[in-house]
Each structure stands twice: as C-alpha cells, then as structure tokens.
Amino acid sequence: MVDLKNTDVALIMGSNMAENHPIGMKWLGEGRRVRGTKIIHVDPRYTRTSVVADLYCPMRSGTDIAFLGGMINYIIQNKLYHEEYVKAYTNASYLVADGFDFQDGLFSGYDAAKRTYDNKTWDYQYAEDGTTILKDPTLQNPRCAFQLMAKHYLRYDIDSVVKITGSPKNKYLEVIKLFATTSAPNKTGNIMYAMGITQHTVGSQNVKSFANVQLLLGNMGRPGGGINALRGENNVQGATDMALLFHIIPGYIDSPMNTAAQKNLLSFVKAVTPGAAKVPATNMAEFRAAVAAGIPNSGFKINTSKWVVSMLKAWYGDACTEANDWAYHYLPKRDAAKNYSHIAMFEAMYKGEIDGLFVMGSNPVVGGPNANKEQAALTKLKWMVSVDLWLNETSDFWTFRAWERPHGGTHHTETFEPKDIQTEVFFLPACAVYEKEGTAAQTGRWVQYRWKGADEVGQSKSDLWIVDQLSKKIQELYKGSTRPEDEPLTKMTWGYGHGEEPEPINVGLEYSGYFVADGKPIAGGFANLKDDGSTACGNWVYCGQMATKPDGSLLYKPQKRDNKDNSKTGLGLYSNWGWCWPVNRRIVYNRCSIKPDGVTPWEGDADRVLIHWDPTNVSDPTKPDVVGAWVGDDVCDCAKTAPPDKAVPFLMRPEGTGCFFAAKGSFKEGPFPEHYEPWESPVKNLMNSQAVNPASKIWEPDKKGTTADYPYIGTTYRVVEHWQTGALTRTMPWLAELMPNMFVEISEELGAIKEIKNGDKVIVSTTRGDIEAVACVTKRIKPFVVDGEQQHMVGAVWQYGFKGYATGDPANRLTPHVGDANTMIPEYKAWLCNIRRA
Amino acid sequence: MTRLMTNLYDSSKCTACRGCFTACKDSNQLPAVFDKSYFGGPGNGTYDSKDGDTDANTYMMIRFNETEDPVDGVRWNFLKWQCMHCMEPACLAVCPKSAYTKLDWGATFHDEDKCIGCQYCTYACPFGIPKYRKHTDTVTKCTLCYERVAEGLTPACARSCAPGAVKFGYRDELLEEARIRVKFLRANGFPRATIYGETELGAGTNKLYILTDTPDKFGLPVNPQVEGNTVFWQDWVQPYAGWLIPLALGGSAVSFVTSRVVANKNEEHGKGGHA
Numbered sequence A: 001m002v003d004l005k006n007t008d009v010a011l012i013m014g015s016n017m018a019e020n021h022p023i024g025m026k027w028l029g030e031g032r033r034v035r036g037t038k039i040i041h042v043d044p045r046y047t048r049t050s051v052v053a054d055l056y057c058p059m060r061s062g063t064d065i066a067f068l069g070g071m072i073n074y075i076i077q078n079k080l081y082h083e084e085y086v087k088a089y090t091n092a093s094y095l096v097a098d099g100f101d102f103q104d105g106l107f108s109g110y111d112a113a114k115r116t117y118d119n120k121t122w123d124y125q126y127a128e129d130g131t132t133i134l135k136d137p138t139l140q141n142p143r144c145a146f147q148l149m150a151k152h153y154l155r156y157d158i159d160s161v162v163k164i165t166g167s168p169k170n171k172y173l174e175v176i177k178l179f180a181t182t183s184a185p186n187k188t189g190n191i192m193y194a195m196g197i198t199q200h201t202v203g204s205q206n207v208k209s210f211a212n213v214q215l216l217l218g219n220m221g222r223p224g225g226g227i228n229a230l231r232g233e234n235n236v237q238g239a240t241d242m243a244l245l246f247h248i249i250p251g252y253i254d255s256p257m258n259t260a261a262q263k264n265l266l267s268f269v270k271a272v273t274p275g276a277a278k279v280p281a282t283n284m285a286e287f288r289a290a291v292a293a294g295i296p297n298s299g300f301k302i303n304t305s306k307w308v309v310s311m312l313k314a315w316y317g318d319a320c321t322e323a324n325d326w327a328y329h330y331l332p333k334r335d336a337a338k339n340y341s342h343i344a345m346f347e348a349m350y351k352g353e354i355d356g357l358f359v360m361g362s363n364p365v366v367g368g369p370n371a372n373k374e375q376a377a378l379t380k381l382k383w384m385v386s387v388d389l390w391l392n393e394t395s396d397f398w399t400f401r402a403w404e405r406p407h408g409g410t411h412h413t414e415t416f417e418p419k420d421i422q423t424e425v426f427f428l429p430a431c432a433v434y435e436k437e438g439t440a441a442q443t444g445r446w447v448q449y450r451w452k453g454a455d456e457v458g459q460s461k462s463d464l465w466i467v468d469q470l471s472k473k474i475q476e477l478y479k480g481s482t483r484p485e486d487e488p489l490t491k492m493t494w495g496y497g498h499g500e501e502p503e504p505i506n507v508g509l510e511y512s513g514y515f516v517a518d519g520k521p522i523a524g525g526f527a528n529l530k531d532d533g534s535t536a537c538g539n540w541v542y543c544g545q546m547a548t549k550p551d552g553s554l555l556y557k558p559q560k561r562d563n564k565d566n567s568k569t570g571l572g573l574y575s576n577w578g579w580c581w582p583v584n585r586r587i588v589y590n591r592c593s594i595k596p597d598g599v600t601p602w603e604g605d606a607d608r609v610l611i612h613w614d615p616t617n618v619s620d621p622t623k624p625d626v627v628g629a630w631v632g633d634d635v636c637d638c639a640k641t642a643p644p645d646k647a648v649p650f651l652m653r654p655e656g657t658g659c660f661f662a663a664k665g666s667f668k669e670g671p672f673p674e675h676y677e678p679w680e681s682p683v684k685n686l687m688n689s690q691a692v693n694p695a696s697k698i699w700e701p702d703k704k705g706t707t708a709d710y711p712y713i714g715t716t717y718r719v720v721e722h723w724q725t726g727a728l729t730r731t732m733p734w735l736a737e738l739m740p741n742m743f744v745e746i747s748e749e750l751g752a753i754k755e756i757k758n759g760d761k762v763i764v765s766t767t768r769g770d771i772e773a774v775a776c777v778t779k780r781i782k783p784f785v786v787d788g789e790q791q792h793m794v795g796a797v798w799q800y801g802f803k804g805y806a807t808g809d810p811a812n813r814l815t816p817h818v819g820d821a822n823t824m825i826p827e828y829k830a831w832l833c834n835i836r837r838a
Numbered sequence B: 001m002t003r004l005m006t007n008l009y010d011s012s013k014c015t016a017c018r019g020c021f022t023a024c025k026d027s028n029q030l031p032a033v034f035d036k037s038y039f040g041g042p043g044n045g046t047y048d049s050k051d052g053d054t055d056a057n058t059y060m061m062i063r064f065n066e067t068e069d070p071v072d073g074v075r076w077n078f079l080k081w082q083c084m085h086c087m088e089p090a091c092l093a094v095c096p097k098s099a100y101t102k103l104d105w106g107a108t109f110h111d112e113d114k115c116i117g118c119q120y121c122t123y124a125c126p127f128g129i130p131k132y133r134k135h136t137d138t139v140t141k142c143t144l145c146y147e148r149v150a151e152g153l154t155p156a157c158a159r160s161c162a163p164g165a166v167k168f169g170y171r172d173e174l175l176e177e178a179r180i181r182v183k184f185l186r187a188n189g190f191p192r193a194t195i196y197g198e199t200e201l202g203a204g205t206n207k208l209y210i211l212t213d214t215p216d217k218f219g220l221p222v223n224p225q226v227e228g229n230t231v232f233w234q235d236w237v238q239p240y241a242g243w244l245i246p247l248a249l250g251g252s253a254v255s256f257v258t259s260r261v262v263a264n265k266n267e268e269h270g271k272g273g274h275a
C-alpha cells in the first residue's frame, strides 16, 4: 500500500477505492504530494473515487477486456511499449506451437458439448531435446508470442472498442495516452482493481489483460508499478494464503483429487510440480534425486514436494513417515468431477445433497448470488451453525421477516413459513476483530500482528477458540478408535498452548515451520524445507516469519513495529514493520527494478532500484568461493547468487518470465484475453460470434433473462458507510443514519423514461426475483451508447437486509448463478433487469 | 492577542467518507436520528443526510453537491458543513442572553446554560447554522471542540480525516498553506479554485475552506450577508430582550418576532432561518 506513493500514474479500474479502501487511497494522495501522481478512474459509475481522480472515463460493466484490449493494441501499434523490458523480462520472444489457433472467439481445442478446451496446442515450440523453448529475440517471427498478441488485438481499434464499451472516444484516448506515458524507463504506473474486475464470467481474463498492459509498459516488479488487487476485506489475503478455497491447499498448491492419477504422494507431486509429469521416478527417493538434478521448465515450484511433505509433517507429526507415504492418504481428496465453489455448494444444498453447514463470518442470505435460491437452499439443511457478532440475515433465515417479499413482484419466488423449516440452527457469538489477537495479512502481503484492544462482550469467543474447541471435541469423540478411516482425526497433531485460550503464536510457529529434531523455527525461510520428514511447515509461503531470539524465545516477526523506512531512497519499504510473505520481500519480481545487466538502473530511475548485482559480494561466509550476489534494500526476488543472465525475474513461472502468452492450463478460456459479453447482456458480442465466455459454467440456463423482459443492465456495489453484508454497520446507529435505506441509482434519462423521481419507491426485477428500493436519480449515472443505441444501467447497493437499523431488500436476490470459468466467482457485476415505480 | 486557531477543509482532498461526521457525533455524544422513508434530499439524487443541513443532533455534516456543465461534465462537490465560527459573529450580536462569546483563539462559543432557545441567532446567522433542540430548550451548534482544544487535542473531525482534508492549526499558517494549494489547483484542472472564509463577511470566518470551484457550486452563499436588521437587534432589542422575551413566551405581547419564536418552539427543526 505504501508503494502507491511511488507511482506516476495510477489506473483505478473496477474499484471504488476512495469509498472502499480509504486508507490505501491516502497513499495515492501522498504520491500526488511528493511526485505529482496522476489518477485515472475507469468505472460504469461516477463515484467518490471519480471525484478525486484527475481523469474519469465511463465504461459499460462487463467490457473490460475490450477496453484493455484497445489499450494493448494502441500501445503495440504506436510502439509505446518498453522494448528492452519486454524483450528481457517477458515471453514475448517465445515461439508458439503451430497447432495454436484462434478463430472467431474460439481458441484451438474447443469442445462445444462440454464447454471446455483441450489446451494441448496452447504450448511453445521446442528444440530437438523437447524441453528447450525456441525464441526469436527480434520479436519478428509471426509465431512469437508478441506477434500473435499483436495480431490478436488488431481487431481492438479505438472505434470498435468504444462501440462496445460506450466510453466517450476522447476520454478513452486520454486514458490510454496518459497511462502509456509510464512506459518511459523513468516512469511507473500502477493498476488497482477490485470486485468490479473479478466478478464477471471473464474475471480472471480481465486481470490477465492488466498483466499484458503492465508487462508491455514495463511496470511489473518496480516501485510504483504492479497490479494490485484491493481485497474486499482485511485478511482476505490471509484467508486465501491459508487455502480458504476449495481447489488449493495452503500456499497455493492444487488440492489432491480422488483420481487414480493422484493415488499416492509421488503421483500427486508429479501432477502439481510443473514439468514433472514426465519424470520417470518410481518412488519418492528417485523423485527427490530428479528434483536435485533439475527439471526443465519447472521454475521455483520444482520444490513443491518439499512444501507438501513439510505440511503433512506439521499436520500429522509422528504419524507422517516415509513408510506410510508421508500420510498422504490422510489428506481429503476432492472429487475430480465435482465443483465445490460457493455457487456449486448452494446448488448442491438446494438439491438436498448437503446435511450441515458452518457459516463463519459470512452472510449468504445478503451476500450470496441468487440470494432467494440460496436462502431456500438453507431450508434443505438438517443443521446450520452460524458464527457471527450479531444474529444476521443468515442466522435468522427461518424467521417470518426473512421471507417477506415486495408486493406485486413480477414472478413467484419460493417462500417458506417458519413452521415448515426443519433446519436446526445454532448460533455462536463471535468476538469482533478488536477483541481478539492474531495476525492479518493485507493486500500487499504484509502480515501484521494485532493485539487485543478490548475485552469480548458477553459470552462471545474468538474464532480461534471456536475452531480449537471444535477440533478438540471431535478428536475426543474419536478417541480410542482403531479404525483406519478415523486416522486422519486420531493421528492429527493439535495443540496450541495449554490454557483454555489457544495461543496464536503457536499456530504461527506451525505454519512458519520448525525443525522436527529440536522444534526450533526455520528462520531461513522455505529454501530450507525438505521432503524427508526433517522439517514441518504448515504453509510454505509463510516459512521464516518466526525466528529465535538470542534469549531462546520466539521472535514472531509480524509483531515487529519499527516504523523507520529502510529504503535509502525513501520508497517506503518499512521492512521491519510486520513481516511480508514471501521471505519479507516487499516488492515481488523486483529483479525488474534494474536493467537486465543487473547493475545499470533504468534511465533516470536510479531512485527506484530495489536490488542490484554486486559481483564481489560473498553472501554466505560459509561458502567463500561463491562470489557475487544480489544486494539492495529489498529481499531479491531471484536466486541470490545467480549472475544477472541467469537470474530470472518471475521465479514462480515455469518460463521464469512474465507471460503475454499464458501457456497450457494457466487459464480455462485461452492464452489471450478475448472479449465476451456478460451472460446476460443487452447487446450482441461485436468482437466475435460467441456470446458469453465459452468456458464458463452455466448453472441455470433457464434463468437467463432477455432484453424483451429485462432491458436494463444491472450491477451491484458497496458504499463507504456500510461494511460488506452490513452485519457490522447496519447495527451501528451512526452508520445506519448515514445510509438508512436500500437504494438503487439510475440516470436522469432512465428516470424520465420510467417516470421515476428521486426518492420514489421502485421495484427492480430479474428472472431470479424482485426487490423494493428507494430510487436515487442522479447525474452521476449516464446511459451508455453501445453500437449506436442507448443502454441504461441500474446500480444497486448490495449491503442491505432485514436485520439491524438500516434495512432493505438484498440486491443479491437479483444476481445470477453464473461464474468465472477459472475461479467460479459469481457474475455480480453485470446482469439484466427491469425497473418500475412500486 | 492569542494566535488564532482554526480548521482548514480542503475539498479537493475530501473523499466524503464521512468519518468526520461520525467522529463529531461520537465526540459530542449526539444520537443517531433517522427516518426510514428518507433517502437523500427530495429531488436531490445525492447522498446528503437528512435534507442536507445541520440539525439539533447533527453539528456537522458532509454535503454532496452534484453539478454538471458542458465543459467539466459531472462533478460531485463535497462540502463539510457546520458553524463557520465567524470573526464577527451575528449570533453573538443578536443573542439577548449573551450566550455567545468569542474565545480568544477563535472559536465562537455558545453557552447552553444561558441559552433560552429564542433562536434569534438562527435567523441572524448568514449560514442558518444554530438549530433548536426541544428537550433542552436551547439551540446547538459545532463547538470547534473547544474542550478538546483546551486539552491540546485537535477537533474530532480533523483527528478522524484519513486523506488529510481537514486540518487544525494556526490560522495564519493554514491560510498560507491554502494559498499555495489554491495556486496549485488553479494550475491543475481547477481554474476557479478559491479560498473561502478568509474575507467573507468582512472579517472572515474561523473555518477556512479550499474550494475547487466557485462557492455557489458548493451550495455556499457567494457573498454571505448578515441581515441589516441585526444591527437593529443589537442596539435596540437586545438591551430589552431579557425581559421582553419571557413576556412574549407568556403570551402577553404580540409581535412579529416573538410569535415566530413561540411557533418555532413547537418542534425541533432542521432548516435555517433563511430557508
């Protein structure tokens, strides 16, 4: 966040940063003060962020790829890219396999029946050895990634783009030109985004478009650069790190599946280690030897087996040995044919496939897509445990008020009476964040320990206490069992202190990692992890956050509070404030902050160099013959002693470079982002004849609204006065006073058409349901001119429900069950609706 | 004379998060009063609380002014709205009970113990700020957090402002800062940027604004005036008001002014006298 002050141009797109991330916004303000940072805001609405931006450009919701594709095309056609950076630090020069093709919105390998791709051809050309990727350093070969990308985006000329996005042409050009100034070697530009980018059927590809822009302009891995996800909630970062998603285990490793191909640890690590599938090893010892010898095109993830075994060791302790395949069989395996994302879970629940549900810090009756259906799904449960500060809409989903629906809705929605709902509901009162201790990881991966600020209220308990008790009680129930299927519980290590209240520092030690022999923390970080049972580490990316103090006690680095900036040029690294994963590296890919030779700064940008190559430095006194190392104010994001020509900047990628062409399984819908319309859209796709993302999962094809009944674009968002589903803030009188009522915003033009005045009660409808709201008729929303026709938008705040002081219908009763092809994040941000006076 | 201390509000930095609004309510322990039927101001289409004015339980608020013109397009001008702590306060001039005093460092202090709720100040105030509170039978307004300032703290609003749009300090220093800022803004897309409060009402006010546009675009009077009859009040009515008003409230005298006072005592009201 502090790094925002180092940027020359900030592009805020799909985020209402000033409202939802006011403290982050402060650092852009600092940038303005110290270096005249310019701020661009691109959004369907003129918001409080637009007010503080230097340049605002509207864009129809769901057309980000067109918007950014036009930017990519303009940058390439006008040779505005940072050529030296592109050649050295990206895969621009890599030749792509001949079989790779793109025709009318479809990449090679599409299976229309299954709505999936076979990505075999999404690969590079290799030399005879089958592993060396062929390249053309001049970027002239028509099959190189750069030329293929240039060709792909040639269709995205300015006029075609604004026809799709509805942006005023002059504003659009202004945005492109201003942001492209950051390709100068002495300038950097930063992109900030939030849910306005991700909550689409093309969410992941929206972000990939950012990556292409930033790599072209040479903005990755440099202070003031980067692509920054503004997380929707503090510690969402931490939750993701700890694998609060169904498809990964801690540290972003794919979670194991129940397939024959992943039946044991060896087959699993072969599957999840890039390039390892063909390694001929028949046991872990041979695999270990192959890793030691090096696997081509694997990148740093070649070490995955060490992270997995260390995690198993942390979880199963003495019961995790070479002899029992490191307890791999204890790990739950997901069904390869199933999807466990939010939408899928509620669909399964609705079908009666799920008996029980734990809801912690979540309120799906307000926050879930297609909330009418999700609320109905809760009635199919046998039991539900709700853990929250207040009885929220989800814990009270069975009450009378929960089923009140606006009169005169356009169609029937399922409602229930409390007496007909059999779900047994338990409520556990939880502590607020200030009433408990522990770490939180923010957007910039800084992990900061927070001490308790106030005592808990009544019988409320911290989440850690609740989970700890739950685990202990379950283990107690299985105590003495000798059944092998109970072993994942009976053999699980569990113990975080001796008192009633678990000690966060003990949890921290487990995921930071320790040597099994003496229990001492692995202070040196994940390079020390082994897959021979000698190290235990719950989450490799956090390895090294714990060290031993001279007096033998634990040094928990997230507790550090040294507010002195260690950057000699005032970049605001603050490396001794908290701790940052990985290995306290504050700016990732920082190898790019200096020229490829490792010693020359980018022209005119000496102040933003983070690391450089010192050919005489001996970094490890125990190895005096290893001379030369990367040094600087930040921790280098490349092999410490690898000379500049070997020190690749994007370690985690098998290629070692930033990728314009996202090979193989990187994305479900193709190596280059292509514009598709949202699932429900008022217009046809002007770029190709595919309507929606061809790889997206459509859950309810019959619920697709059409313009005949639902002519307007709907979108959702938050306001600064309320927090997420409002459970915290709608119960706060002063905040409820500021935003007391559910409201929707429409343009004066739409207001005139529908005879809706400001303050009128209106009904907004989709195929999923109806809501009642107060209309805010405003100049800040304007119709979009798309392909010559006016398209209107209805904007709905999604933070209301029937509990608390500030109440109103949840906007998510309107949103669809359809999601991004990769992440399954719901398409909250673009759908079709109708509106009329109530 | 003690060096004047004041608040400087920079509209170009404000994100209308309303942290100051909440901090003010917290610091002054003012209750939330909300009307479920309400959204924005009628015909307003913006995010104003209530009808965009201070009231008995709201000493300060952020006002949202939507403007549109062919050159700049849509703009949303935020304004922190509260007592301006005028250098020569009309409220002080008209108050029959001398409930108002000017503190040496600049705050216009209103003593609720002396106040009889007659609301002459409300009518005299060029901004219509003081508001009647029924259960205490007094008017209320922003105190410039004089108690906090006395303890060496900054006013609650300034303390809470994350983007640094509200500052508290010496008036001369803040004025200097404001001049530099306005110069910068004029050169960077806001040619009509201006300082408000330096010379308004002659002597100026002890709250300073940096505006990105002309005052009317922020709903402020471009040339605020103290009504002419204020002088009349001060010289003629005030000396007698001490006994005139109780009589009036008792219903024995019928005059233009006093009947207005009686009527206004019936309910708390959110509108200034000039509305």
Ligand code: SF4
Pocket: B013, B014, B015, B016, B017, B018, B019, B020, B021, B062, B080, B160, B161, B162, B163, B164, B165, B166
């Ligand atoms: S706290 Fe500051 S930014 Fe927020 S509304 Fe008040 S003055 Fe504006």
